[in-house]
Amino acid sequence: MTEPTRLTERLEEIVSDVEADPSLAHRVLSRGRERRRKRRTIFGAATALTVVLAAGTALTGWLREQEDGADPVIPAQGRFGEPSPVLTERLTGEPRGDLAEDAAFLAEAEALWREQAADAITWLRYPDGLVLTGEPNVHAAFETPAGPVAVITQAITRNDVEAISGVVGPDAQGRTRVLSANPDGGRLLSNFVGPDSRVLVVVDADWGHVSLSEHIDIDPATGLPSRHWREVPLDDHIGIAELDSPSPPEGLDLSPTPEGSMFDGGPAGRAVQPMFPEGRRGDHDEPIGHQTTYPGPLLAGTSSDEDGRPQAIIEVGQIADRSLIRNPSRRLFGALTEAGVIAPLTSSFSELAALALPDGRTALITNVSYGPTAPHLYAVIVDGAEHEVVYGGPIDVESPLPVALRLPDDQGWAVFDHESELRYRDSPDAEWRDARAEQGAALLPPTAVQVEVRDADGGSVVVDLDD
Numbered sequence: 001m002t003e004p005t006r007l008t009e010r011l012e013e014i015v016s017d018v019e020a021d022p023s024l025a026h027r028v029l030s031r032g033r034e035r036r037r038k039r040r041t042i043f044g045a046a047t048a049l050t051v052v053l054a055a056g057t058a059l060t061g062w063l064r065e066q067e068d069g070a071d072p073v074i075p076a077q078g079r080f081g082e083p084s085p086v087l088t089e090r091l092t093g094e095p096r097g098d099l100a101e102d103a104a105f106l107a108e109a110e111a112l113w114r115e116q117a118a119d120a121i122t123w124l125r126y127p128d129g130l131v132l133t134g135e136p137n138v139h140a141a142f143e144t145p146a147g148p149v150a151v152i153t154q155a156i157t158r159n160d161v162e163a164i165s166g167v168v169g170p171d172a173q174g175r176t177r178v179l180s181a182n183p184d185g186g187r188l189l190s191n192f193v194g195p196d197s198r199v200l201v202v203v204d205a206d207w208g209h210v211s212l213s214e215h216i217d218i219d220p221a222t223g224l225p226s227r228h229w230r231e232v233p234l235d236d237h238i239g240i241a242e243l244d245s246p247s248p249p250e251g252l253d254l255s256p257t258p259e260g261s262m263f264d265g266g267p268a269g270r271a272v273q274p275m276f277p278e279g280r281r282g283d284h285d286e287p288i289g290h291q292t293t294y295p296g297p298l299l300a301g302t303s304s305d306e307d308g309r310p311q312a313i314i315e316v317g318q319i320a321d322r323s324l325i326r327n328p329s330r331r332l333f334g335a336l337t338e339a340g341v342i343a344p345l346t347s348s349f350s351e352l353a354a355l356a357l358p359d360g361r362t363a364l365i366t367n368v369s370y371g372p373t374a375p376h377l378y379a380v381i382v383d384g385a386e387h388e389v390v391y392g393g394p395i396d397v398e399s400p401l402p403v404a405l406r407l408p409d410d411q412g413w414a415v416f417d418h419e420s421e422l423r424y425r426d427s428p429d430a431e432w433r434d435a436r437a438e439q440g441a442a443l444l445p446p447t448a449v450q451v452e453v454r455d456a457d458g459g460s461v462v463v464d465l466d467d
Contacts, residue, residue, distance in 0.1 A: 084186030086205045087162055090139045090153035096236045097142030099150075106138050109150035109168040112178055117154070117166060119280040120181035123288045129158040130183070140203050144240050146170050146194025151203050153184060162186070167201070169193040171275060179275045190254060190272045196246045200272065202232060202239040207256035210239050215251045216347075216370040223378060223391025224340050225347070225370055227253060229260035249274045251371035298367050298375070298395070298402060299418040300352050313364070314416075314441045317356025324354055324362055324382060331387070332366050335380040339389040341368060349378075352403065353441035357381075357411045365403065365414050365441075367395055379405055379414060400453045400461040406446070413444040413465060421454040 099105055113136050121130050132154050140151040149169035156164050165184035171177055172195045180191050188210070189203040202210055213227035232239040232254075249272040255261060276288060300313055313328045324331060328351045336342045336349060348369050355363040362382045367375040377392030392405035403416035415422060415435070422435035426447045435442040435451070444451070444465075454460040 084162070086186035087153070087184065090165060090184065090186070091134075091137055091155060091163060093137070093139050095138050095141050097140045097238050099141035099143060099148055102141065102148075105148050106141055106150065108176070109138055109141065109152065110136055112168050112176065113152045113154075113166065116178040117152075117164070117181050120166060120178045120276050121164065122281040123276045123285075124182070125287045127287075130161065130164065131157045132164065133157050140238055142201075142238050142240070144169070144193055144199050144201060145242055146199040147174070147176070149193055149201055151189060151201075165189055167191040167193065169201075170195075171278065172196070177278060180273050181276070182273055188254065188270065190270075192249065192272065192275050197248065197275075198243050198246055200232075200241045200243060200252070202234075202241075202254070204234055204237040204239065208234075209256055209258060210234060211255045211258055211260045212241050213253045213255070213260055214243055214245075214247050216373070218370065218376060218394070220393070221391075223376060223389075223393075227260060229255065229258070231258065248372050251373070298350065298352055298397070298416070300350060313351040314353040314439050315356075316353055316438050316441050316443050319354050319356050319362055320360075321362065321382070324364065328354060328364055331382060332364055332380055335382075335387045335389055336366070336368065336378065341378060341389060352416055353414065353438075355407075355414055355441075355443045357407070357443070359409065359411060361411075363407055363411070363414060363443075365405070365416065367403075377403060377405055379407060381408070381411075399463075401451055401463040403441075404451070404463070404465055406465075410446045411443075412446050413448050414441075415444055415451055416441040417453050419456065423452040423454075424448040425450050 094100070095106060117132060117136070121127050121132075124130065134155040136152050136154040138150050138152050140149075142149055147170035149167060151165065151167055153163050153165040155162075161183040162185045163183070164181050166181035167179045167189075169176060169179055170193055171179060174195065179193060186205055188205050188207060191201055193199050193201055200212070204210060210232040211229040212232050213229050216225045216227055218225055232241045252272045253260070254270040254272065274288060277285075281287065311325055313325060315325055319325055329349075332349060332351060333342065341347075342349065349366050350369075352365040352367060355365065357363055360383075364380040364382060366378050366380065368378055369375045374394040375397070377395050379390040379392065381388040381390060388408070390405070390408060392403075395402050400420075401415060401417050403414065405414045406412075407414055415424075415437075418440045420437070420440045422437040422440065422442050423432040424435050424442075424444045425432050426445075427449060432452060435444060449465055451463045451465060452460050453463060
Protein backbone atom coordinates (compact mmCIF):
# COMPACT_ATOMS: atom_id res chain seq x y z
CA MET A 1 0.00 0.00 0.00
CA THR A 2 1.40 3.43 -0.92
CA GLU A 3 1.87 6.35 1.49
CA PRO A 4 -0.81 8.44 -0.30
CA THR A 5 -3.27 5.53 0.09
CA ARG A 6 -2.63 5.37 3.83
CA LEU A 7 -3.04 9.14 4.07
CA THR A 8 -6.36 8.98 2.22
CA GLU A 9 -7.67 6.20 4.46
CA ARG A 10 -6.60 8.10 7.57
CA LEU A 11 -8.31 11.29 6.43
CA GLU A 12 -11.49 9.38 5.60
CA GLU A 13 -11.41 7.84 9.09
CA ILE A 14 -11.00 11.25 10.70
CA VAL A 15 -13.96 12.86 8.92
CA SER A 16 -16.26 9.81 8.74
CA ASP A 17 -18.41 10.94 11.67
CA VAL A 18 -18.37 14.66 10.83
CA GLU A 19 -21.33 16.46 9.30
CA ALA A 20 -20.09 19.22 7.03
CA ASP A 21 -21.20 22.83 7.32
CA PRO A 22 -23.92 23.34 4.65
CA SER A 23 -22.02 26.29 3.19
CA LEU A 24 -18.72 24.43 2.91
CA ALA A 25 -19.27 23.04 -0.59
CA HIS A 26 -20.15 26.46 -1.97
CA ARG A 27 -17.04 28.03 -0.42
CA VAL A 28 -14.71 25.29 -1.60
CA LEU A 29 -16.09 25.36 -5.15
CA SER A 30 -16.00 29.15 -5.35
CA ARG A 31 -12.40 29.28 -4.18
CA GLY A 32 -11.47 26.42 -6.48
CA ARG A 33 -12.84 28.24 -9.52
CA GLU A 34 -10.86 31.35 -8.59
CA ARG A 35 -7.67 29.37 -8.19
CA ARG A 36 -8.15 27.79 -11.61
CA ARG A 37 -8.53 31.21 -13.16
CA LYS A 38 -5.42 32.52 -11.43
CA ARG A 39 -2.97 29.75 -12.19
CA ARG A 40 -2.75 26.59 -14.29
CA THR A 41 0.07 24.79 -12.49
CA ILE A 42 -1.25 21.66 -10.81
CA PHE A 43 -0.21 21.31 -7.21
CA GLY A 44 -0.62 17.54 -7.12
CA ALA A 45 -0.62 16.18 -3.59
CA ALA A 46 -1.48 19.51 -1.98
CA THR A 47 -4.88 19.69 -3.66
CA ALA A 48 -6.65 16.96 -1.70
CA LEU A 49 -5.14 18.05 1.59
CA THR A 50 -6.10 21.69 0.99
CA VAL A 51 -9.75 20.67 0.68
CA VAL A 52 -9.52 18.71 3.93
CA LEU A 53 -7.93 21.67 5.70
CA ALA A 54 -10.67 23.95 4.40
CA ALA A 55 -13.21 21.48 5.75
CA GLY A 56 -11.42 21.39 9.09
CA THR A 57 -11.54 25.18 9.31
CA ALA A 58 -15.22 25.27 8.45
CA LEU A 59 -16.08 22.53 10.93
CA THR A 60 -14.54 24.33 13.90
CA GLY A 61 -16.61 27.51 14.07
CA TRP A 62 -16.46 27.95 17.83
CA LEU A 63 -16.12 31.71 18.22
CA ARG A 64 -19.10 33.78 19.21
CA GLU A 65 -19.41 37.47 18.36
CA GLN A 66 -18.78 40.00 21.10
CA GLU A 67 -18.47 43.75 21.08
CA ASP A 68 -15.01 45.31 21.00
CA GLY A 69 -13.63 45.95 24.44
CA ALA A 70 -15.22 42.89 26.03
CA ASP A 71 -13.34 40.24 27.94
CA PRO A 72 -11.28 37.75 25.91
CA VAL A 73 -13.55 35.53 23.85
CA ILE A 74 -13.17 31.80 24.52
CA PRO A 75 -14.40 29.44 21.79
CA ALA A 76 -17.79 28.14 22.82
CA GLN A 77 -18.56 24.43 22.78
CA GLY A 78 -19.78 23.67 19.25
CA ARG A 79 -21.81 20.96 17.62
CA PHE A 80 -18.64 19.06 16.72
CA GLY A 81 -17.12 18.82 20.20
CA GLU A 82 -15.18 20.74 22.81
CA PRO A 83 -13.14 23.84 21.95
CA SER A 84 -9.44 23.41 21.32
CA PRO A 85 -7.55 23.47 24.64
CA VAL A 86 -4.53 24.93 22.86
CA LEU A 87 -6.52 27.83 21.44
CA THR A 88 -8.23 28.44 24.78
CA GLU A 89 -4.80 28.69 26.39
CA ARG A 90 -3.62 31.11 23.72
CA LEU A 91 -6.66 33.33 24.20
CA THR A 92 -6.61 33.38 28.01
CA GLY A 93 -3.33 31.94 29.38
CA GLU A 94 -0.48 33.76 31.08
CA PRO A 95 2.60 34.58 28.99
CA ARG A 96 5.33 31.98 28.77
CA GLY A 97 8.95 32.45 27.79
CA ASP A 98 11.99 34.25 29.24
CA LEU A 99 10.39 37.68 28.68
CA ALA A 100 7.10 36.74 30.35
CA GLU A 101 7.86 39.10 33.26
CA ASP A 102 9.10 41.98 31.10
CA ALA A 103 6.12 44.30 31.57
CA ALA A 104 7.53 47.01 29.32
CA PHE A 105 7.99 44.67 26.35
CA LEU A 106 4.60 43.03 26.86
CA ALA A 107 2.95 46.45 26.86
CA GLU A 108 4.87 47.53 23.75
CA ALA A 109 3.94 44.33 21.90
CA GLU A 110 0.26 44.64 22.79
CA ALA A 111 0.20 48.30 21.75
CA LEU A 112 1.76 47.47 18.38
CA TRP A 113 -0.74 44.66 17.89
CA ARG A 114 -3.70 46.96 18.59
CA GLU A 115 -2.29 49.49 16.15
CA GLN A 116 -1.21 47.21 13.29
CA ALA A 117 -3.00 43.83 13.45
CA ALA A 118 -6.06 44.92 11.46
CA ASP A 119 -3.80 46.11 8.62
CA ALA A 120 -1.80 42.87 8.74
CA ILE A 121 -4.97 40.81 8.27
CA THR A 122 -5.60 42.50 4.91
CA TRP A 123 -2.60 40.61 3.49
CA LEU A 124 -4.38 37.28 3.92
CA ARG A 125 -5.89 35.51 0.92
CA TYR A 126 -9.47 35.84 2.27
CA PRO A 127 -9.57 38.72 4.77
CA ASP A 128 -13.26 39.59 4.39
CA GLY A 129 -15.13 39.26 7.69
CA LEU A 130 -12.00 38.72 9.79
CA VAL A 131 -12.76 41.40 12.38
CA LEU A 132 -10.86 41.31 15.67
CA THR A 133 -12.99 41.26 18.80
CA GLY A 134 -12.41 40.91 22.53
CA GLU A 135 -8.95 41.51 23.95
CA PRO A 136 -5.57 40.44 22.53
CA ASN A 137 -3.56 38.07 24.71
CA VAL A 138 0.24 37.91 24.73
CA HIS A 139 0.77 34.20 25.42
CA ALA A 140 4.48 33.97 24.60
CA ALA A 141 7.33 36.46 24.92
CA PHE A 142 10.96 35.51 24.50
CA GLU A 143 14.37 36.65 23.36
CA THR A 144 15.83 35.48 20.03
CA PRO A 145 19.15 36.09 18.25
CA ALA A 146 17.27 38.66 16.14
CA GLY A 147 15.65 40.44 19.10
CA PRO A 148 12.63 40.13 21.42
CA VAL A 149 9.50 38.42 20.06
CA ALA A 150 5.90 38.20 21.28
CA VAL A 151 3.16 35.88 20.04
CA ILE A 152 -0.38 37.25 20.40
CA THR A 153 -3.81 35.68 19.86
CA GLN A 154 -7.15 37.45 19.56
CA ALA A 155 -10.68 36.27 18.77
CA ILE A 156 -12.49 37.30 15.60
CA THR A 157 -16.12 37.61 14.64
CA ARG A 158 -16.30 35.34 11.57
CA ASN A 159 -17.71 31.98 12.60
CA ASP A 160 -15.73 29.78 10.22
CA VAL A 161 -12.37 30.84 11.66
CA GLU A 162 -11.57 30.60 15.35
CA ALA A 163 -9.00 33.29 16.09
CA ILE A 164 -6.05 35.22 14.73
CA SER A 165 -2.53 34.65 16.02
CA GLY A 166 0.41 36.80 15.07
CA VAL A 167 4.01 37.60 15.80
CA VAL A 168 5.40 40.92 16.98
CA GLY A 169 9.15 41.21 16.57
CA PRO A 170 12.02 42.61 14.51
CA ASP A 171 11.46 42.78 10.75
CA ALA A 172 14.06 42.62 7.98
CA GLN A 173 15.22 46.15 8.87
CA GLY A 174 15.30 45.42 12.60
CA ARG A 175 12.16 47.44 13.40
CA THR A 176 9.72 45.91 15.87
CA ARG A 177 6.25 45.54 14.34
CA VAL A 178 3.48 43.02 13.61
CA LEU A 179 5.11 40.48 11.29
CA SER A 180 2.12 38.23 10.63
CA ALA A 181 -1.54 37.64 11.50
CA ASN A 182 -2.96 34.25 10.50
CA PRO A 183 -6.13 32.25 11.29
CA ASP A 184 -5.42 29.96 14.24
CA GLY A 185 -7.31 26.85 15.27
CA GLY A 186 -4.75 25.74 17.83
CA ARG A 187 -2.04 24.49 15.50
CA LEU A 188 1.73 24.91 15.57
CA LEU A 189 2.76 28.53 15.00
CA SER A 190 5.95 29.27 13.06
CA ASN A 191 7.41 32.47 11.67
CA PHE A 192 10.60 34.13 10.49
CA VAL A 193 11.88 37.10 12.47
CA GLY A 194 14.71 39.54 11.83
CA PRO A 195 16.80 40.15 8.70
CA ASP A 196 17.80 37.61 6.06
CA SER A 197 15.19 34.99 7.07
CA ARG A 198 17.77 33.33 9.31
CA VAL A 199 15.86 33.03 12.61
CA LEU A 200 12.77 30.82 12.88
CA VAL A 201 10.50 30.82 15.92
CA VAL A 202 7.87 28.18 16.69
CA VAL A 203 5.21 27.86 19.38
CA ASP A 204 4.26 24.22 19.76
CA ALA A 205 0.63 23.17 20.09
CA ASP A 206 0.50 19.49 20.99
CA TRP A 207 3.27 17.95 18.90
CA GLY A 208 5.74 17.72 21.79
CA HIS A 209 8.61 17.52 19.29
CA VAL A 210 9.48 19.70 16.31
CA SER A 211 11.96 18.78 13.58
CA LEU A 212 13.10 21.22 10.90
CA SER A 213 14.27 20.63 7.34
CA GLU A 214 15.67 23.61 5.47
CA HIS A 215 15.53 22.31 1.91
CA ILE A 216 14.83 19.36 -0.37
CA ASP A 217 17.70 17.39 -1.86
CA ILE A 218 17.24 15.68 -5.23
CA ASP A 219 19.21 12.50 -5.92
CA PRO A 220 21.15 13.28 -9.14
CA ALA A 221 20.83 9.67 -10.33
CA THR A 222 17.19 8.90 -9.58
CA GLY A 223 15.53 12.31 -9.21
CA LEU A 224 13.98 11.22 -5.89
CA PRO A 225 13.54 13.97 -3.27
CA SER A 226 14.71 13.68 0.32
CA ARG A 227 15.20 15.92 3.35
CA HIS A 228 17.67 16.15 6.22
CA TRP A 229 15.99 16.85 9.55
CA ARG A 230 17.24 18.40 12.78
CA GLU A 231 15.52 19.01 16.09
CA VAL A 232 14.24 22.41 17.18
CA PRO A 233 14.69 22.33 20.98
CA LEU A 234 11.51 23.32 22.84
CA ASP A 235 11.45 25.18 26.15
CA ASP A 236 7.93 25.62 27.55
CA HIS A 237 6.56 24.96 24.02
CA ILE A 238 8.79 27.68 22.49
CA GLY A 239 11.43 26.82 19.91
CA ILE A 240 14.09 28.98 18.23
CA ALA A 241 16.21 27.85 15.27
CA GLU A 242 19.01 29.68 13.49
CA LEU A 243 19.16 28.57 9.86
CA ASP A 244 22.33 27.68 8.00
CA SER A 245 21.56 30.16 5.21
CA PRO A 246 18.81 32.63 4.28
CA SER A 247 15.78 30.53 3.40
CA PRO A 248 12.43 31.48 1.89
CA PRO A 249 9.60 29.76 3.80
CA GLU A 250 8.54 27.73 0.77
CA GLY A 251 11.69 25.61 1.06
CA LEU A 252 11.30 24.73 4.73
CA ASP A 253 9.27 21.97 6.35
CA LEU A 254 8.40 21.09 9.93
CA SER A 255 7.55 17.68 11.34
CA PRO A 256 6.38 16.28 14.70
CA THR A 257 8.70 13.27 14.45
CA PRO A 258 12.48 13.15 15.03
CA GLU A 259 13.24 11.78 11.58
CA GLY A 260 10.55 13.77 9.78
CA SER A 261 8.78 12.63 6.65
CA MET A 262 8.04 14.21 3.29
CA PHE A 263 5.14 11.87 2.69
CA ASP A 264 3.04 11.96 5.86
CA GLY A 265 0.84 14.67 4.35
CA GLY A 266 0.66 16.70 7.53
CA PRO A 267 0.00 17.53 10.24
CA ALA A 268 -1.85 20.73 9.59
CA GLY A 269 0.02 23.90 10.41
CA ARG A 270 3.49 22.63 9.54
CA ALA A 271 4.15 25.26 6.87
CA VAL A 272 6.37 28.18 7.91
CA GLN A 273 4.60 31.52 7.66
CA PRO A 274 6.31 34.35 5.75
CA MET A 275 6.87 37.84 7.11
CA PHE A 276 4.04 40.17 6.05
CA PRO A 277 4.80 43.53 4.42
CA GLU A 278 4.40 46.57 6.60
CA GLY A 279 1.11 48.48 6.53
CA ARG A 280 -2.18 47.77 4.80
CA ARG A 281 -2.39 45.82 1.54
CA GLY A 282 -3.12 48.02 -1.47
CA ASP A 283 -5.67 47.28 -4.18
CA HIS A 284 -2.98 46.10 -6.59
CA ASP A 285 -0.85 44.11 -4.12
CA GLU A 286 -0.94 40.32 -4.23
CA PRO A 287 -2.06 38.67 -0.97
CA ILE A 288 0.30 36.50 1.03
CA GLY A 289 0.27 33.06 -0.55
CA HIS A 290 0.51 34.37 -4.12
CA GLN A 291 3.88 35.97 -3.43
CA THR A 292 6.05 32.96 -4.21
CA THR A 293 9.62 32.39 -5.25
CA TYR A 294 8.79 29.16 -7.09
CA PRO A 295 10.18 29.16 -10.62
CA GLY A 296 7.30 29.66 -13.04
CA PRO A 297 6.22 26.56 -14.93
CA LEU A 298 7.42 26.09 -18.47
CA LEU A 299 4.53 26.88 -20.80
CA ALA A 300 2.49 23.97 -22.16
CA GLY A 301 -0.04 23.57 -24.94
CA THR A 302 -2.93 25.86 -25.77
CA SER A 303 -4.23 24.16 -28.92
CA SER A 304 -7.48 22.18 -29.21
CA ASP A 305 -8.14 18.47 -29.46
CA GLU A 306 -10.15 17.08 -32.38
CA ASP A 307 -13.41 17.37 -30.42
CA GLY A 308 -12.87 21.09 -29.81
CA ARG A 309 -11.88 20.92 -26.15
CA PRO A 310 -8.66 22.64 -25.04
CA GLN A 311 -5.64 20.40 -24.70
CA ALA A 312 -3.70 20.47 -21.44
CA ILE A 313 -0.54 19.27 -23.14
CA ILE A 314 1.27 19.61 -26.47
CA GLU A 315 0.81 16.55 -28.66
CA VAL A 316 3.75 15.43 -30.83
CA GLY A 317 2.69 12.70 -33.23
CA GLN A 318 -0.61 10.85 -32.91
CA ILE A 319 -1.34 9.62 -29.36
CA ALA A 320 -3.76 6.68 -29.46
CA ASP A 321 -4.93 7.00 -25.85
CA ARG A 322 -6.76 10.34 -25.94
CA SER A 323 -7.10 10.43 -22.14
CA LEU A 324 -3.38 11.19 -22.03
CA ILE A 325 -4.12 14.36 -24.03
CA ARG A 326 -7.33 15.48 -22.36
CA ASN A 327 -6.26 14.72 -18.78
CA PRO A 328 -2.51 14.02 -18.60
CA SER A 329 -2.26 15.20 -15.00
CA ARG A 330 -4.15 12.16 -13.74
CA ARG A 331 -1.61 9.72 -15.16
CA LEU A 332 1.33 11.96 -14.27
CA PHE A 333 0.20 12.40 -10.68
CA GLY A 334 -0.31 8.67 -10.18
CA ALA A 335 3.03 7.72 -11.69
CA LEU A 336 5.05 10.44 -9.97
CA THR A 337 3.43 9.73 -6.60
CA GLU A 338 4.01 5.99 -6.88
CA ALA A 339 7.65 6.58 -7.80
CA GLY A 340 8.17 8.88 -4.80
CA VAL A 341 8.80 11.98 -6.90
CA ILE A 342 5.85 14.02 -5.65
CA ALA A 343 6.12 15.25 -2.04
CA PRO A 344 2.87 16.51 -0.45
CA LEU A 345 2.74 20.26 0.18
CA THR A 346 6.28 20.80 -1.11
CA SER A 347 6.13 20.01 -4.82
CA SER A 348 4.12 20.85 -7.90
CA PHE A 349 4.19 19.68 -11.49
CA SER A 350 3.22 21.05 -14.90
CA GLU A 351 2.48 19.05 -18.05
CA LEU A 352 4.57 19.95 -21.09
CA ALA A 353 4.28 17.49 -23.98
CA ALA A 354 3.01 14.04 -24.96
CA LEU A 355 5.26 12.31 -27.49
CA ALA A 356 4.22 9.35 -29.63
CA LEU A 357 7.28 7.08 -29.48
CA PRO A 358 8.44 4.85 -32.36
CA ASP A 359 7.70 1.65 -30.41
CA GLY A 360 4.06 2.64 -29.77
CA ARG A 361 4.44 3.93 -26.23
CA THR A 362 3.79 7.50 -25.07
CA ALA A 363 6.22 9.79 -23.25
CA LEU A 364 4.62 12.40 -20.99
CA ILE A 365 7.12 15.19 -20.34
CA THR A 366 6.70 17.22 -17.14
CA ASN A 367 8.60 19.65 -14.96
CA VAL A 368 8.40 19.31 -11.16
CA SER A 369 9.16 22.19 -8.78
CA TYR A 370 10.41 21.68 -5.21
CA GLY A 371 10.09 25.03 -3.54
CA PRO A 372 12.28 27.91 -4.69
CA THR A 373 14.99 25.78 -6.33
CA ALA A 374 15.23 25.07 -10.05
CA PRO A 375 12.48 22.83 -11.47
CA HIS A 376 13.38 19.29 -12.45
CA LEU A 377 12.63 17.35 -15.62
CA TYR A 378 10.88 13.97 -15.72
CA ALA A 379 9.35 11.75 -18.38
CA VAL A 380 6.65 9.18 -17.68
CA ILE A 381 6.79 6.46 -20.35
CA VAL A 382 3.27 5.00 -20.65
CA ASP A 383 2.62 1.52 -22.05
CA GLY A 384 -1.06 0.71 -21.48
CA ALA A 385 -1.51 0.29 -17.73
CA GLU A 386 2.26 0.21 -17.13
CA HIS A 387 4.59 3.17 -16.77
CA GLU A 388 8.23 4.05 -16.19
CA VAL A 389 9.55 7.29 -14.69
CA VAL A 390 12.74 8.74 -16.21
CA TYR A 391 14.67 11.58 -14.55
CA GLY A 392 16.18 14.31 -16.72
CA GLY A 393 17.94 16.50 -14.17
CA PRO A 394 17.41 20.12 -13.09
CA ILE A 395 16.05 22.50 -15.73
CA ASP A 396 17.88 25.67 -16.67
CA VAL A 397 14.90 27.90 -17.40
CA GLU A 398 17.23 30.50 -18.97
CA SER A 399 18.65 28.01 -21.48
CA PRO A 400 17.67 28.43 -25.15
CA LEU A 401 16.59 24.77 -24.99
CA PRO A 402 15.47 24.12 -21.38
CA VAL A 403 14.18 20.59 -22.11
CA ALA A 404 16.51 18.08 -23.72
CA LEU A 405 16.03 14.51 -22.45
CA ARG A 406 17.36 11.31 -24.01
CA LEU A 407 14.58 8.74 -23.75
CA PRO A 408 15.36 5.10 -22.91
CA ASP A 409 15.45 2.19 -25.37
CA ASP A 410 16.72 4.40 -28.23
CA GLN A 411 13.37 6.17 -28.52
CA GLY A 412 15.02 9.52 -29.27
CA TRP A 413 15.38 12.95 -27.70
CA ALA A 414 12.49 14.90 -26.16
CA VAL A 415 13.21 18.60 -26.70
CA PHE A 416 11.14 21.69 -25.92
CA ASP A 417 11.36 25.46 -25.99
CA HIS A 418 7.97 27.11 -26.02
CA GLU A 419 6.87 28.18 -29.53
CA SER A 420 10.40 28.13 -30.98
CA GLU A 421 11.27 26.66 -34.37
CA LEU A 422 13.64 23.72 -34.06
CA ARG A 423 16.06 22.00 -36.46
CA TYR A 424 18.53 19.22 -35.72
CA ARG A 425 21.45 17.40 -37.26
CA ASP A 426 23.26 14.08 -36.66
CA SER A 427 26.79 15.53 -36.73
CA PRO A 428 28.34 19.01 -36.56
CA ASP A 429 28.98 18.89 -40.32
CA ALA A 430 25.64 17.46 -41.44
CA GLU A 431 22.76 19.36 -43.02
CA TRP A 432 20.05 20.72 -40.75
CA ARG A 433 16.75 18.85 -40.73
CA ASP A 434 13.33 20.15 -39.77
CA ALA A 435 12.37 18.86 -36.29
CA ARG A 436 8.64 19.23 -37.10
CA ALA A 437 8.10 20.84 -33.72
CA GLU A 438 4.65 21.41 -32.26
CA GLN A 439 4.66 24.74 -30.39
CA GLY A 440 8.35 24.21 -29.65
CA ALA A 441 8.13 20.53 -28.65
CA ALA A 442 9.65 17.77 -30.75
CA LEU A 443 10.85 14.17 -30.72
CA LEU A 444 14.26 13.86 -32.36
CA PRO A 445 15.97 10.62 -33.44
CA PRO A 446 18.53 9.12 -31.01
CA THR A 447 21.33 10.05 -33.46
CA ALA A 448 20.75 13.81 -33.09
CA VAL A 449 23.73 15.72 -31.67
CA GLN A 450 22.76 19.38 -32.14
CA VAL A 451 19.59 21.47 -32.13
CA GLU A 452 19.13 24.90 -33.70
CA VAL A 453 16.60 26.98 -31.73
CA ARG A 454 15.08 29.90 -33.65
CA ASP A 455 12.90 32.36 -31.74
CA ALA A 456 10.04 34.53 -32.98
CA ASP A 457 12.43 37.41 -33.73
CA GLY A 458 14.51 35.26 -36.07
CA GLY A 459 17.50 34.87 -33.79
CA SER A 460 19.00 31.38 -33.54
CA VAL A 461 21.21 29.45 -31.12
CA VAL A 462 22.83 26.05 -31.62
CA VAL A 463 22.63 23.71 -28.63
CA ASP A 464 24.72 20.55 -28.25
CA LEU A 465 22.84 17.48 -27.00
CA ASP A 466 24.94 15.99 -24.21
CA ASP A 467 24.24 12.54 -22.79
